[in-house]
Amino acid sequence: MYGKFQTYLQNELRAIEGAGLYKKERIIASPQGAEITLEDGSKALNFCANNYLGLADSERLVAAAEKAMKQRGYGMSSVRFICGTQDLHRQLEKAVAAYFHTDDAILYAACFDANGGVFEPLLTAEDAIISDSLNHASIIDGVRLCKAQRFRYANADMADLEEKLKEAQSCRFRIIVTDGVFSMDGNVAPMDKICDLAEKYDAMVMVDESHSAGVVGATGHGVAEQFGVYGRIDIFTGTLGKAFGGAVGGFTTGRQEIIDMLRQRSRPYLFSNSIPPMIAAAGIEMFKMLGESDELHARLQENVNHFRDKMLAAGFDIKPTQSAICAVMLYDAPLSQKFAAKMAQEGIFVTGFYYPVVPKGQARIRVQLSAAHKKEHLDKAIAAFIKVGKELGVI
């Protein structure tokens, strides 16, 4: 059998390569950070990690993880409800809930699992999920695993959301689901308007804070802080793999009964291993750090402003950046690939995206800023953008 299947796979892989969509991995031989060393010893400045607060190589988090590993061992070898819960797991869940001003939280191995396991235990075929068209793949998969009726509204389009809410009025329960920050444009979901519509049409609200927590809001506490909608969002999901340290782990946080039900019925929670004690301990330390000072968030904000202002002054066309994601618009797919390759030659890692990852004719370079970037890193990246931009006739 495998011979025929192998031929089929080889053809598919060739087609992926032919379409220019084959994903190659950069091999890093240093900690994640603003400056990274590659396998061949060369160095680069990294502008494509989700390391928004620069915590991926934090000495304080490494020390917390080390200490917990020595005291509590390497792993749990169990799901949470059998014998995989240490006090550290509960402490981290309490820290998540405190950060988001919610009742309680539940940990998962990843936010992919949090989103995969949130809908099916809560909703049935009588209910409606009304989802932003640009929501993350894990939300899309989670919705697929649930029997609720599906409605999709155009990205952050409140008129379209209202239409879909009207269409869903006959359902028993309704929930609006959105990313907090959308990863391609870096735009923020208009949570105040979403909450208003939710109240008008009797719907619940869920937001995935993966790219927004630690980043948006006056002190970086995410979209509820930014829009002043604490108490009006029923469910938050998020990751420990981006701003919150960059290791691994996800969570759902929100109303008590929702979290209680997920602990009883959510399949990725019930049937997948507990996160290791060192990750839980480092997560607790991370929330403690963020509670002591919002210095990292302030530095991130300064870096975003500096980068955006200098890029606009240089003549680049960039999406109005409201987050740590800055989309430098090129519109042309081959140009975006050539641009990213030339930036890499300059020692700057950025990512070129084009259709089908973004709409046709919307090719771009995505730049992700971090509190770890020093001013000279930003200025080196901007200088490289200007050099390559001139070479390729973009500016």
Ligand SMILES: *Cc1c(COP(=O)(O)O)cnc(C)c1O
């Ligand atoms: C990254 C991301 C996830 C997945 O998070 P993991 O913890 O890495 O699984 C989920 N949702 C959104 C919006 C994301 O950006």
